[in-house]
Amino acid sequence: MVLKEEMSENDKKFAEMLEKYEKLAFSVCYKMTGNYFDAEDMTQETFLSVYKSLESFDGNNPGGFITRIAVNKCLDYLKRAEKRIVPVEDEVLVQNASCVPPPEHEMIQNETRHQLLVVCGGLKPPYNEVATQYYCNGKTAAQIADSSGKKLKTVQTQIRRAKEMLQKKIRKEDLV
Amino acid sequence: MHITKEQLNHYISDRMTQIEQLNFLEHISKCEFCAGKLADAMLKKELVFTPPDLKDNILEQTVYKKTTTPVKLPQEIVMARVRKKQREFWMYTAKVAFAVCAAVTMIMMPVGTLPGSSDGNYKESRLSLTKEITEEEARNNVKILDLFRNTSAKISDDVSKALNLYKK
Numbered sequence: 604m605v606l607k608e609e610m611s612e613n614d615k616k617f618a619e620m621l622e623k624y625e626k627l628a629f630s631v632c633y634k635m636t637g638n639y640f641d642a643e644d645m646t647q648e649t650f651l652s653v654y655k656s657l658e659s660f661d662g663n664n665p666g667g668f669i670t671r672i673a674v675n676k677c678l679d680y681l682k683r684a685e686k687r688i689v690p691v692e693d694e695v696l697v698q699n700a701s702c703v704p705p706p707e708h709e710m711i712q713n714e715t716r717h718q719l720l721v722v723c724g725g726l727k728p729p730y731n732e733v734a735t736q737y738y739c740n741g742k743t744a745a746q747i748a749d750s751s752g753k754k755l756k757t758v759q760t761q762i763r764r765a766k767e768m769l770q771k772k773i774r775k776e777d778l779v
Numbered sequence: 780m781h782i783t784k785e786q787l788n789h790y791i792s793d794r795m796t797q798i799e800q801l802n803f804l805e806h807i808s809k810c811e812f813c814a815g816k817l818a819d820a821m822l823k824k825e826l827v828f829t830p831p832d833l834k835d836n837i838l839e840q841t842v843y844k845k846t847t848t849p850v851k852l853p854q855e856i857v858m859a860r861v862r863k864k865q866r867e868f869w870m871y872t873a874k875v876a877f878a879v880c881a882a883v884t885m886i887m888m889p890v891g892t893l894p895g896s897s898d899g900n901y902k903e904s905r906l907s908l909t910k911e912i913t914e915e916e917a918r919n920n921v922k923i924l925d926l927f928r929n930t931s932a933k934i935s936d937d938v939s940k941a942l943n944l945y946k947k
C-alpha cells in the first residue's frame with residue numbers, strides 16, 4: 604500500500620474524488636443499467652476515465668464532471684449490449700402520472716438488497732457463500748479471507764467468478 | 780437547450796418513456812452543466828450501497844498501479860543493477876551445473892563403492908536391507924538415500940531460483 608504522503612497532487616485529488624463520489628457514480632450507473640454487477644463495472648470504467656482526464660479538469664463541478672463520464676460510459680454500454688433502457692408502457696405512465704411517486708429511496712435499497720440475496724444465494728458452493736458475504740453483508744475480501752481461513756487471493760478469485768456468473772444470470776433474466 | 784427541472788424530476792422518479800430517457804441522457808453525456816444538475820438531484824436521495832472492495836479495486840488500477848512501476852533511475856544505477864542481476868544469474872547457473880554434475884556422478888557410481896553396501900550389486904544391496912544387516916550398515920544406507928534426496932531437492936530449488944532471476 605502506498606502512503607498518502609507519497610501520492611502526487613493528482614493522485615490525492617483523485618482519491619478524494621473517489622471517496623466522495625463513488626456512491627454517486629455507482630447510483631447513476633445502477634439506474635441506467637438496472638444491473639448491480641454491470642453498475643460495478645461501469646463505475647470502475649468511469650473512474651479509470653476520470654483518472655486519465657484529471658489533468659484537463661478545472662476543479663469546478665466535480666459531480667457534473669463525474670456524472671457526465673458515467674452517463675457516457677453507460678450509454679456506450681447500453682448500445683454495445685444492445686440493451687434498451689427498460690421500456691415503460693405509455694398507459695402505465697398515464698396512470699402513474701396522477702399518483703404520488705412512492706418513497707423510492709428506501710424502496711431501491713431494500714429491493715436491491717433483496718434481489719442480491721436471492722441471486723447470490725442461488726449460486727453453487729462456494730460461490731453462494733462468498734457472494735452473499737461480499738455483496739449482501741458488505742464484507743471485504745480481506746475480512747472474508749480472515750473469517751474463513753481461506754487465502755485472500757482465493758477469495759478475490761471466487762468473488763470475481765461469482766460476479767461473472769451473476770452478471771450472466773441477471774442478463775438472462777432480463778431477456779425473459 | 781438545457782434540461783428542465785420537470786425533466787429531471789421525471790427521470791429521477793422513473794416517469795419517462797424510453798425515448799425521453801434517451802434524449803435526456805444523450806444531452807447529459809455532452810453537457811457538464813446538466814450533468815451537475817443530475818448529480819445534485821441524485822445526491823439528494825439515498826444512494827445505492829456499493830460493493831465493499833470497489834474503491835480499493837479502482838485505486839489499485841490507478842494510483843497504486845502507477846507507483847508500483849519503477850521510478851526512472853539514472854542510467855549508471857540501472858546498468859549496475861542489470862550487471863548485478865547478470866552476475867547473480869551466472870552464479871546460480873554455475874551452482875546448478877555443479878549440482879547436476881554431482882548428482883550424475885553419484886548415480887553413475889557403482890553402488891558397491893558407496894560406503895555401507897557390502898555387495899557390488901545394487902539390487903542385492905537393496906534386498907539386503909530387508910535381511911539382517913548391521914546397525915552401521917543400516918545407518919549408512921539411510922545416509923545415502925538422504926544424500927540423493929537432498930541433492931535432487933537442491934537441484935530443483937536452484938533451477939527454479941535461476942529461472943526466477945532470469946525472468947526478472
Ligand SMILES: [Zn+2]
Nearest residue numbers: 781782810813
Ligand atoms: Zn445542458
